[in-house]
Amino acid sequence: MKHIILSLVILLSFVGCDKTLQPDPIVQITDRCSSGDIVIKDIKERQKKDGFMQAQITGMNLTDHYFKVEYSVIWLDENDFTIDTILSEWTTIPAYPNQPFYINVTSPNTKSASFRLYLKKEGKIICNTQSN
């Protein structure tokens, strides 16, 4: 019996140590407590003829009220190094009640190979822990 328990403990401790990092999703909603208000419906990307990368993210305001969405795009080169640009500053767009909103972004240069987009509702969000 002792052996079984010991084996289980060892096995569990190994499972606990397995922290294999999952690849980051392309689009992340960063304020988790209000993520139920926003849903990402579509992500499109393409390389334009002039070499710039273009992306369109379609989100949806699931609530009955208007709010603004803030987003920031981090552009990465082919080696996954970030590209320093003014275009990564947080930007706001309107999200109308029960309507989709569109985020259109173009890369800062032609060396951009991929991107990560972070978005949240504008302003300070106070989580209601009971409802979440």
Add this chain to the structure above:
Amino acid sequence: MQHTIKLGLISTVATIAILTTGCAPKTQNIDIHNDKEASAVMGLDYRDFQSAAQDMTQSLIASGAISKPNGGRYVLVVSRILNDTMQHIDTDQLVKKIRVALLKSGKVVVTTAVGIHGAEDQMAMQTRNDLRGHEEFNQKTVAGKGQMISPDLSLSGKIIQRNVTVDSSTQQVEYYFQMSLTDINTGLAFWEDEKIIGKRGSNDSAAW
């Protein structure tokens, strides 16, 4: 008696000084990456310039106007950016950010040898005038004639301010950032855009 009055005066002044110092807002550095908590101001501040520059750059790059059809880079000159507001603004607060972003795009290079008020960097021209033929300088290292590249594109713009009275205690200030990119060869505007920043606040707030 006189001594007592003097002492009283000194202690009063000291008390006032201490109280005043205690009430003064503490000076602190702004975290420019997360400055949302600070209330907006009626005038234009760095957040407005950053936002306008970002939107203009995004629009400019997305338009494709800075991409030469056969590859290579356009040469850009910064023309007049008119400050038509009541504020003392150095328009470089806006233009420099756009210039840096365009340079980093790899599609545009900016000339500082030409400008609306003469060369932006006068040294480029002065070294030619002063050093050409100067016997103290190795003439092979002096910039030769006909080496400067003339601009293909010109970036111009205007910042407009409009004040509107909402009611007896509220005013609205509208700022219009307008920019154009002109093909110097044809005189045609390849790109134009406008960004509006509106602020509403107390009549007591000064917008200059």
